[in-house]
Amino acid sequence: MKIGPQLEKWLRKKAKQGMRGYPVGTIAFYGPDNRRASKVAVSFIRTNGAEPELRRWFSETGDVRTDKRILAEIAAHLRQCSVHSVAMADGIIGCPHEEGIDYPFGEACPQCPYWRGRDRFTGELQSG
Numbered sequence: 130m131k132i133g134p135q136l137e138k139w140l141r142k143k144a145k146q147g148m149r150g151y152p153v154g155t156i157a158f159y160g161p162d163n164r165r166a167s168k169v170a171v172s173f174i175r176t177n178g179a180e181p182e183l184r185r186w187f188s189e190t191g192d193v194r195t196d197k198r199i200l201a202e203i204a205a206h207l208r209q210c211s212v213h214s215v216a217m218a219d220g221i222i223g224c225p226h227e228e229g230i231d232y233p234f235g236e237a238c239p240q241c242p243y244w245r246g247r248d249r250f251t252g253e254l255q256s257g
Contacts, residue, residue, distance in 0.1 A: 136200035144217035154212040159225040162243035168225035169193040173210040223249035
């Protein structure tokens with residue numbers, strides 16, 4: 130698995146190749162709004178039905194999608210896991226805080242008002 134100087138491009142290209150078998154890596158970006166990703170969660174699934182092994186990276190001020198150090202660590206991790214496939218969300222898919230850990234279950238995150246009442250995949254406000 131060759132990883133060139135443009136790590137974000139390599140990750141997106143790997144994701145666009147589709148399912149090529151196991152092991153599979155997944156990449157999901159989270160942020161306080163739809164513009165800045167402050168967290169990335171990367172999982173590694175060894176075989177069909179296996180429990181995912183999860184790692185997370187964070188950035189207090191920058192965007193994890195453009196942080197060269199974080200992208201290099203993600204690429205190295207996926208290479209070490211010998212992934213054949215990568216699934217990656219197109220954009221930011223929700224708040225970086227975890228329900229039940231950072232705020233109570235069933236409530237909206239008090240630190241990320243942007244996501245209150247929004248569909249995490251489309252970013253659209255939900256009615257009702």
